[in-house]
Amino acid sequence: MSRRHRLPLAAVLLAGLLAACDFSGGGQQARQTTTTSTTTRLTRDPVSGLPFVAVRDLPPEGQRTLRLIRAGGPFPYRKDGSVFGNREGVLPGRPSGSYREYTVPTPGEGDRGARRIICVTERPQAPPAAECYYSADHYTTFRRIQP
Template identity: 45%
Template structure:
């Protein structure tokens, strides 16, 4: 392969890598170390590891039901991406975890399943709008 082709290929690869880093940065992920919001790579996450706004949503689910986005919170979550265990259609419900500085709902959610509205059986957090989830084993502690 010629030197010119090597430079072209290397330049394209470098541009693609830069694009990945920019997109990861936009969503709050550290593309170099893989660190970011919990849920981006892990299977479980403690409440203490989540943003403070997630703890507020958990308290609202377990208690008063006062949500920042009542038109959307507590509504059916279809699991269309198939990232969570397969369950009947009405099993999962989603709640918005507000992101400071955004003027829209953002990407962060808590998804619960089964149980009752105030005592779900399972708890999940996603920081990347359903691309990945971590279970929250201590949500009710």
């Protein structure tokens, strides 16, 4: 193959490669990124940045605890309704005393276990649309319970 034929072949290959690329910003990859980031935003609380969890996706004990919170009790544990200090700083900043903690019983545990629901409220009873969070691992991670 002579040198004269290499350049046109290289140009044809390059032109084909460039034609396969979409530099307009509206290609498939750009659409996937936009869709993914939109979905991500919808699955996270915009205030805390924490992922959402639907009430139906909480363990059954968590669903019962949430119903008790909204009804104002009675609570099975002495510490339920006590102030949660947010010392870990994972939840959004609030005035002292704004967060209350409630135990989510863990089957097979002899004590309170590690699961908790934390609600923003200045009184032990949280209104139905209160800002509440679920932790399955004793405050290491949280998910915002969808109102």
